[in-house]
Amino acid sequence: MDNKPPSNPPSNGADERTIVLVGLMGAGKSSIGRRLAKHLGIRFIDADDEIEKAAGLSIDDIFEIYGEDEFRSGERRVILRILDEGPCVLATGGGAFMDTNVRDIIKKNAVSVWLKVDLDTLLERTSRRGGRPLLKTGDPAKVLGKLMDERYPVYATADITIESGNDTLDKMVSKIANALEGQKN
Numbered sequence: 707m708d709n710k711p712p713s714n715p716p717s718n719g720a721d722e723r724t725i726v727l728v729g730l731m732g733a734g735k736s737s738i739g740r741r742l743a744k745h746l747g748i749r750f751i752d753a754d755d756e757i758e759k760a761a762g763l764s765i766d767d768i769f770e771i772y773g774e775d776e777f778r779s780g781e782r783r784v785i786l787r788i789l790d791e792g793p794c795v796l797a798t799g800g801g802a803f804m805d806t807n808v809r810d811i812i813k814k815n816a817v818s819v820w821l822k823v824d825l826d827t828l829l830e831r832t833s834r835r836g837g838r839p840l841l842k843t844g845d846p847a848k849v850l851g852k853l854m855d856e857r858y859p860v861y862a863t864a865d866i867t868i869e870s871g872n873d874t875l876d877k878m879v880s881k882i883a884n885a886l887e888g889q890k891n
């Protein structure tokens with residue numbers, strides 16, 4: 707992960723705002739975020755990676771050893787710290803935006819972008835990578851479906867919603883960049 711400030715000044719109208727990507731597991735927040743940051747010439751930060759670094763443990767192990775509540779406190783601390791550190795593209799874990807504190811700070815200090823994805827796509831993508839404690843037990847379709855019911859109304863309060871079906875990464879980046887431009891006016 708590259709946390710260094712960009713060595714070249716942004717060439718495309720520099721975005722001074724932190725852009726926070728929200729959405730369910732498998733929405734593509736990290737891969738799209740990394741590419742978007744490059745496009746905007748700002749740093750990319752993955753909140754889950756930062757939580758793992760701060761704890762010296764994997765997300766799986768944090769859940770296993772300390773439980774979800776402890777994970778959520780760590781997640782909150784890490785995100786508040788990142789939001790205080792200057793512009794970046796921040797990919798958040800799927801549960802982060804559900805926390806009222808986190809959501810309020812994001813509202814005040816950043817632009818939030820919800821990557822809205824249908825269930826089949828989420829299922830297909832999450833089946834390719836493990837390390838997601840919430841999907842370890844039960845039927846992933848049911849778990850994700852329930853999370854969609856609970857979370858989509860909250861994600862819908864993000865500043866920008868981007869439908870993220872099977873578009874290429876470049877297409878997604880240009881959709882988000884256009885929406886961000888529109889949002890400035």
Ligand code: S3P
Nearest residue numbers: 730731732754799800801838839
């Ligand atoms: C979670 C999503 C995960 C990770 C943790 C909990 C959630 O991140 O933060 O497993 O509550 O949806 P991704 O959305 O990046 O997979």
